[in-house]
Amino acid sequence: MSNALSRAVERYGAFRDEWYALPALVAASLILLAAMPFLRQLALFGYAPLGWLSLNMLIITLIWATTAQAWNIMSGYTGQFSFGHAAFFGLGAYATIILTGTFGISPWIGMLLGSVLAGIYGLLIGALTFRYDLEGHYFALAATLAFAELLRYVFTNVPQLGGASGFFRPLAREYADGPGLAAFQFTGDLPYYYLILGFLTVVTVVSLAINRSQLGYYLFAIREREQAAAAIGVPTYRYKLLAVAVSAFFTAWPGAFWAMYFNTIRPTTVFDLLVNIEILLPAIVGGIGTVLGPIVGSFIVIPVSEFVRQSFSVPGLNNAVYGVILIAIVLYSPKGVVSWPSRFVELLRARTDLLDDDAA
């Protein structure tokens, strides 16, 4: 092995152990994302390597990155798996569009109300499912999924809530002076991109803060061994509820963004079973319980799926791609893609040690 490579590996290993490694990596990736709209136009010798990433695709990727980041705060940190985050996503979307379209209230207030509503709904789900601690995972699965599906059927069957056909996004001049930040609507895609990047940054910073705080240690303790955590005095029930509420609150944000970015929302687009999957998939692929995982994962899963969907006119094929990625990751790298550099370093270190032993 070349000397330069092993030195670089050593340096990375030392950097990884520093306390500032994670914030630095997070900041670097957010800056990279901020530069993305320009990077994709960058041409090397007349060929743009990122040219196939359309702005629309980037926005969709960041929407799911944000939801996955919010999902991660609950499910990744506390180990309480949620299959029903579409409920919070949809509540954010519907609260925003109903308040804006029907009452002419600013979408920002709608988003805030939707987030609070989602947080309360999350507390309700948590209170009902955590209290009895019966067969943990199965129970949580059935309950979270049922609560999400309940909302789907409520919104489908109540005409005042839009019914099966949902709502059209109102025109910006109906409730504001026109397109702009205050109206939550823009004429081009680029402002939308930076807005969702802003959302992602906020959720990521919150996630990082929780990760580094006392609260984070409590949550991790619950994930690793709940009974032991309770035995040393962590009020597990209260902290699980807190994690659900925070997670639900932030999941509603990209929901509101979805409502203001696309032309229509319907129960089948925001409450669908598949939305539950799209929310948790990036976190699983990137690495459950890590801060960078959901961002990295979303940039693997969503562009590939969108690429498949747009390139081959076979409906359903992109879902099969989801399935294959899911199985491959869980079977071969359950810690996710973000664990790969560390694994690589360890692999190289082991090899260097072996070579050193041979030389000695």
Next chain:
Amino acid sequence: MLSSFLPDACCREAAGVAFVGAFDALGIQTALGLSLPSPTIFAQYFVFAVLLGGIYGLIALGLTMIFGVMDVINFAHGALMVVAMYAVLVFSDATGLSPFFAIPFAVLLLFVFGVVIYRSTIAPIIDAPQENQLIVTFGVLLILISGVEIAFGSDPRQLGSTSAPSKSPACSFRRGSCTRSSSRSSRCLERGCSSSEQCSVARSAGPRTTATARSTSGSTSPDRRAHLRDRCRAGGLAGAVIPLFQSFTPALGDQYLINAFVVVVLGGLGSFPGAFVGGLIIGFIQVFGSAYLGGSTYQIVIFMAFILVLLVKPEGLLGGRR
């Protein structure tokens, strides 16, 4: 279960009259402002509710069995049912035989599917945390459903008119509109019902003994594999029965699966009688709900019942703490 004891249309009608009579006596009809249909239709609803309840019980049985024995939550259960539905379609279209002959074929096919899925995805990570197995079965679900969608399209399908039992389009309960089925097709419903229940009773008797065997001898891999096959066959059976009475789409499995999850929790996790009691409750809510409430409001009622059980008796109607 009532349906299997009603030999012909005359008796069914009589039962319907008795039922409506009881309804009237209680004053429910006037209190709710419902206009009850003729006793014949009411009896048919009743029969159909029992049938659907049996199907739900069968699916829930597969879920609760596989969870109780292997600690694996199988998300692909509904997808396997969909595979069975289309297997029945292909078989009866290709051979022109009655779909009843296709059921063993579907069960056998699902058995093979079960072994392949277990070998390729679940066995390698059987000792991993529970979420991982859950996610893997989710991946299987996505692949199976997409495969069916690519092969057959996502339009609703129905068994061909060459097959006698489903000559009249029976009920499309997804849309909540129940058309009046001829006496011939309702007899078919009855047969489907009794056959599904008999089979599932037989199946529920088997695993219970192996489950106790496992608890004494410790869990071994071949044992677990056998259960997975059993489970797939139960799912296959339920799936194979469904085309006999309704049209189906690749997405139908999800709906059945979610309600089956509800049934499992409703009846009590790990309780076999609970699965059937829960299944019957959901079946009745769905059939009568879609007849009287319109739309898919019945589904809201189902989830409300679920939340009520969570609040009042979280261990399920027939479940105790294990």
